[in-house]
Amino acid sequence: MAVIRSGRMVPFVALILFALIMYVYLELGKRGRVPYVRRLAAFDAIEEAVGRAAEMGTPVVMIPGRAGWTSSYVAQTVAGLAVLNYVARLCARYDVRLWAPMSSALVMPIAVENVRDAYAAEGKLDAFDPVTMIPFVSGSQFAWASGVIGYYAREKPAANIMVGAFWAESMMLAESAARVGALQIGGTARLYQIPFFAAVCDYVLMGEEIFAASAYLTKENILLATLVTQDMFRLAGWILIIIGAILSTAGIKAIYNFLGM
Amino acid sequence: MSVVYRRYIPLVVAFVTGAIMILEYYISENYKVVIDAADVLKTWRIILSTVVFIGVINLFRVHGRHISRRRPGQWYYSAWLLFLIIFYAICGLVMGVQSDTYVRWFVNAVTVPLGATMYASLCFYMAAGAYRVLRARSLETFLLLGAAFLVIMGNTPLFPYLWPGFATIRNWIFDVIVTGGMRAIRIGVGLGATATGLKTVLGLETGYLGRRR
Numbered sequence: 001m002a003v004i005r006s007g008r009m010v011p012f013v014a015l016i017l018f019a020l021i022m023y024v025y026l027e028l029g030k031r032g033r034v035p036y037v038r039r040l041a042a043f044d045a046i047e048e049a050v051g052r053a054a055e056m057g058t059p060v061v062m063i064p065g066r067a068g069w070t071s072s073y074v075a076q077t078v079a080g081l082a083v084l085n086y087v088a089r090l091c092a093r094y095d096v097r098l099w100a101p102m103s104s105a106l107v108m109p110i111a112v113e114n115v116r117d118a119y120a121a122e123g124k125l126d127a128f129d130p131v132t133m134i135p136f137v138s139g140s141q142f143a144w145a146s147g148v149i150g151y152y153a154r155e156k157p158a159a160n161i162m163v164g165a166f167w168a169e170s171m172m173l174a175e176s177a178a179r180v181g182a183l184q185i186g187g188t189a190r191l192y193q194i195p196f197f198a199a200v201c202d203y204v205l206m207g208e209e210i211f212a213a214s215a216y217l218t219k220e221n222i223l224l225a226t227l228v229t230q231d232m233f234r235l236a237g238w239i240l241i242i243i244g245a246i247l248s249t250a251g252i253k254a255i256y257n258f259l260g261m
Numbered sequence: 262m263s264v265v266y267r268r269y270i271p272l273v274v275a276f277v278t279g280a281i282m283i284l285e286y287y288i289s290e291n292y293k294v295v296i297d298a299a300d301v302l303k304t305w306r307i308i309l310s311t312v313v314f315i316g317v318i319n320l321f322r323v324h325g326r327h328i329s330r331r332r333p334g335q336w337y338y339s340a341w342l343l344f345l346i347i348f349y350a351i352c353g354l355v356m357g358v359q360s361d362t363y364v365r366w367f368v369n370a371v372t373v374p375l376g377a378t379m380y381a382s383l384c385f386y387m388a389a390g391a392y393r394v395l396r397a398r399s400l401e402t403f404l405l406l407g408a409a410f411l412v413i414m415g416n417t418p419l420f421p422y423l424w425p426g427f428a429t430i431r432n433w434i435f436d437v438i439v440t441g442g443m444r445a446i447r448i449g450v451g452l453g454a455t456a457t458g459l460k461t462v463l464g465l466e467t468g469y470l471g472r473r474r
Contacts, residue, residue: 002289012287019459026465075454078461082468105316110469117470135323136316140372142379168383175386178393189450191443196387199394207446208453214460214468226460230452237448 009261014233022229029225037224042185042203043216046083049159049183050090058158059097061151062087063173064111065164065188066144068104073165075211076189077107080164081114082214083187087161088118092127099151101137103144108136145169149176156180162197163187163210174200187213272464278302279462317346408434 004012025035053060064080067073084100091098100115102108112130119128137147149172152160160177162170162185170186170193177184178200186197187205198204205213208230215223244255285299324339332339352364359365397403414420415431460466 002291004287005289008287015283015287015455015459018455019463022456022459072454075457075461078457078466078469082466085468102316102319105314108319109315114469131319131322131326134319136319139316140376142376143372146379168380171383171386171390172379175390189453191446191450194446196390199390208449211450211453211457214457214466218468222465223460226456226465230449230456233452234449237452 007260010259018229018233021232022226025225025228026222029221029223032221034221034224035228037212037216037227040205040209040212040216042187042205042209043213045183045185045203046087046161046217047090049161049185050087050094050096052183053091053096053158054094056158059099059155060087060091060159060161061148061157061177061182062098062100063148063160063162063164064100064107065162065166066103066141066169067165068106069110070106073190076165077104079187079189079210079213081107081111082217083161083163083210084111085114085118086213086217088115089122092119092122092124095124095127098133099155099157100134101144101148101151102134103137103139103141105136105139108134141167141169145172148173152176152180152182157182159183159185161185162201163205163213165190166193171196171200268467268470271470272467276462276464279458283462320346408438 050060062084064084065073065076067077069077088098088100090096098115100111102111112134115134116125116128116130119125138144148169151157152173153176157177157180160173160182162173164187166173166188167190170188170190174184174186174197184201185203185205186201187210188194188197189207189210191207194204194206198206211230212227215227240255240259247254248256281295281298281302284295288295290296321343324343327335327339328343330336349364349367352362352367356362356364391409394402395406395409397406411427411430412434415427415429415434421428421431457466461469
């Protein structure tokens with residue numbers, strides 16, 4: 001009796017291998033062997049954005065995407081909340097108003113705790129006001145977008161940081177924030193929204209770059225070490241693609257059949 | 262207790278639910294226990310959706326504050342919003358939310374057209390964004406402008422009619438250049454999401470919970 005479903009053996013083995021390699025690099029990370037991580041200008045610019053808001057006396061808008069906890073976009077929400085935590089800490093440190101509009105009621109309580117932790121870590125818990133900082137605007141896509149655009153027009157934020165999963169509203173938000181002169185940092189792993197952010201935002205995080213948020217912003221050795229696993233699998237992917245393309249051109253479907261096991 | 266409640270319990274919940282959902286994808290249909298456990302979690306997902314009440318409570322707190330302070334230019338919109346929330350809730354409770362009820366008619370007549378209007382306005386945002394980006398200031402932007410010009414020509418009915426090559430060029434740009442780039446990003450996204458998922462399930466990724474050490 002088969003334990004693994006037909007056609008999913010190779011992905012399962014790949015997942016196990018992924019976890020094992022991650023564990024090895026995690027142990028190496030604990031011992032201080034940290035890989036080189038290239039600079040990501042968008043993450044570096046977050047402090048500049050919050051500093052700009054402090055100088056101008058206007059708020060910072062931080063949107064951790066519009067996805068919830070129960071879809072395939074949850075990894076992007078996790079990345080967005082990691083950035084929210086970092087932005088909230090900076091806002092607390094520099095006494096800048098933070099506004100993080102929520103679209104998912106499932107994410108909202110976690111975001112509230114996340115920001116509360118950031119303010120507590122900076123010793124500014126008395127400045128934490130979840131009602132005005134992390135409002136639930138709407139669960140409906142365009143009603144939520146209208147609310148956020150209205151806030152841009154009224155408050156003219158100095159910085160607009162968007163990291164997470166976005167849909168058609170991405171262009172509306174980015175363009176509206178650009179019109180009020182906000183410094184913009186946009187990042188998403190949704191392929192169709194990346195060009196919109198690339199067109200309008202000052203700094204862009206493309207695809208997988210947002211998943212490095214937690215490691216890059218905290219500089220924790222363990223998390224930085226796990227990034228190597230992705231690079232190793234990417235290399236394996238390239239090798240498979242090249243060999244597969246050559247073999248397929250020659251009429252041999254060995255790689256194709258292997259991956260379908 | 263606070264550390265247990267605020268840190269360890271969420272991590273245990275993330276591990277158990279994550280592990281079950283991963284297993285459910287890979288394990289054979291013969292192992293009913295895992296499949297059933299995943300089904301239960303999916304059903305819980307629907308129940309958990311009822312936490313939308315948290316959002317509603319927040320809306321009442323935010324907008325109730327606007328009304329009580331008579332915030333200029335804001336309080337009457339807040340009052341209207343809260344009135345509509347209550348009105349729709351009562352209508353839904355009394356009449357139900359089936360397609361033949363008045364409450365559904367209200368949604369179809371108000372919410373749907375408003376959403377469609379917002380969606381339609383997207384073309385203006387895109388045009389403004391395109392104007393912002395499509396300026397030949399360097400070699401890269403010149404190439405982008407050229408590619409955009411050819412794609413726009415290929416997408417119109419008139420130009421491919423005058424010269425079919427426009428459609429061919431447009432298709433080649435999409436099928437070769439765009440698809441290649443998007444696949445590369447997609448592979449990276451898949452690996453990044455897998456790593457983040459595993460780190461979350463294993464309790465290594467705690468950024469979403471805040472940094473409680």
